Amino acid sequence: EDQVTQSPEALRLQEGESSSLNCSYTVSGLRGLFWYRQDPGKGPEFLFTLYSAGEEKEKERLKATLTKKESFLHITAPKPEDSATYLCAVQPMGGNNRLAFGKGNQVVVIP
């Protein structure tokens, strides 16, 4: 069974204090790994797709990396508007392209 574990569950950061979120996964063949951002009362918003170990993608203050067992989402010099829940999901090979999600990392950035 495909599993995704995210840590830490919750994180409070001072504005400007860089940190990393972890997503550990087990999957029977990885087609892709996804990061989403979710704000309260909203649906998840797509951030990145990573396909193979060693790949990195960046968007503003966010940088996602991928190894064969885990992915990291690095937040550099965060701002209060980066406060959100970050969701990690894996898409296994084959099947119907459904995603298996972790429970999320809840990030609060304090001004």
Place this chain on the structure above:
Amino acid sequence: GAGVSQSPSNKVTEKGKDVELRCDPISGHTALYWYRQSLGQGLEFLIYFQGNSAPDKSGLPSDRFSAERTGGSVSTLTIQRTQQEDSAVYLCASRSPGVLVGYTFGSGTRLTVV
């Protein structure tokens, strides 16, 4: 439309009543998914529609849950005889043709069964 539209945004229902949740996907998106997000839990897959193919219903938690997609566009998720454990946010997502494109999610329907 510009995004995935879900209605209603909030629904409060009495235990035992039936409810219908609606999803209007992005035009041209052939794949449509329903997920459920319970408090403190990850998103749970419910059902998947792809074009005219038979839907993948393997995630539906019980036979009280059903879904249909008419004309390859709008989808309705129906929950019969609702129970308190059905309380959750029900999210719909659509995906354009192409294997590794990220889903686009709607804002969800928050269902509360009292």
